[in-house]
Amino acid sequence: MKIWRLSTDRSVMSITTCSKNPELEKTTLKTSDSDFKGMPMLHRWESGLVLTRKKGRTKDIAHFDGLTVGFGSKTVQIVEPLLRGLVEFLPVQNNDAELCLVNTINVINALDLEKSDYSTFEGRLTYINEYAFKTDINYSNHPIFKISQDPGSFSLVTDEFRNLILSSKLKGFEFVELWDSESSEQMQNELEQKHRALIDFVDSLPGKRFNWDEAVKLIDSGEAVANGKWKLQINDKGNFILGQLEPNGEYFWIQPTYIPPTLLEKKWHIVEKSNE
Structure with a gap:
């Protein structure tokens, strides 16, 4: 089993709340990427305008400011049964696509701190250089999650989520491999080299x-x-x-x-x- 970082490739549309137009600024979404820290927001969600910074070639997934992504309506329909209860789909207004920002609320203590290589500052985890995840967790219950040590960071997904995206032929998704439970020590050494x-x-x-x-x-x-x-x-x-x-x-x-x-x-x- 592998764990992947959910990301986007360069073909996707890019959306933002930043505007140099004061009048337009009044109607833009008041939520920013820094608000996505693994906590529920749907109960107080107020949809607003997100601006298209780059249209891209696909609307299946969009890059929002920072580490957050948005899913197009087709993607939401496909992944919702798998991700139910693990994420919130927060609707936003956009002139070019029907989108929902993805708020991952499934936060678990999955990072193996003894085997991971990471940096801290004043007791707070800052950067993870090499990931290792706990092997006593049933990841089939967690196809998407965030780690409890850094819930404001990116969403992580398992093979199950990745395979669903690939088999559905959704475009614009990029999966960066972070960890392979079956990887041998030799393979890990080769990667480090x-x-x-x-x-x-x-x-x-x-x-x-x-x-x-x-x-x-x-x-x-x-x-x-x-x-x-x-x-x-x-x-x-x-x-x-x-x-x-x-x-x-x-x-x-x-x-x-x-x-x-x-x-x-x-x-x-x-x-x-x-x-x-």
Whole structure:
């Protein structure tokens, strides 16, 4: 059995609540990505307008600000029997598609802290570098869930959910493998070696190295900077984002609320900007 991070590919539509039009701002959804922390919201939900930032080629799934996704009406109809009681489908208004934001309320203590590789700050889990999940949980009851240590993060899904999406030929879904219960130690070592090779390649790139203050100035001027598995840049909305290099060569991006102190001590070099 595998556990996957639910994500979207680059073909999907992108929706947002941000508007530079003051009049339009009055009707936009008042809920943001930071509100999705595994708690029920349907009982107090007030639908509002979400704006299309990019139309995309599919309406089966949409990327909302941050780590939240929206499902199209076709997708909701297909997955609702499997996900009943585990998520809330929160309807929103959009001129291009019929969408519901997905609020995963199934939060379980599934992360194996002894076998996972993670970072903390002031006792709070900040980043998970390598995932390991508890094996005494019946995951057939949890086709979608969030981990109790970080319920504000992305939704996780099992093979059952992924297979349903693939067999239904829904478009725009991306599943990033986080853990394989049947993976051998050799396979895990090979994955770690591949990841280390990618990090070493980034660190081997030529160019001047900059301290934190210098790096921030470069980022503000439109550059991207990197150190090892970490990458920093400004996204197309003008927000400061932090990326973590994954074994597949892609970066997983977040908009950090604070910067871990360890990053302030690193030396950074200019690299090509990524498409988040």
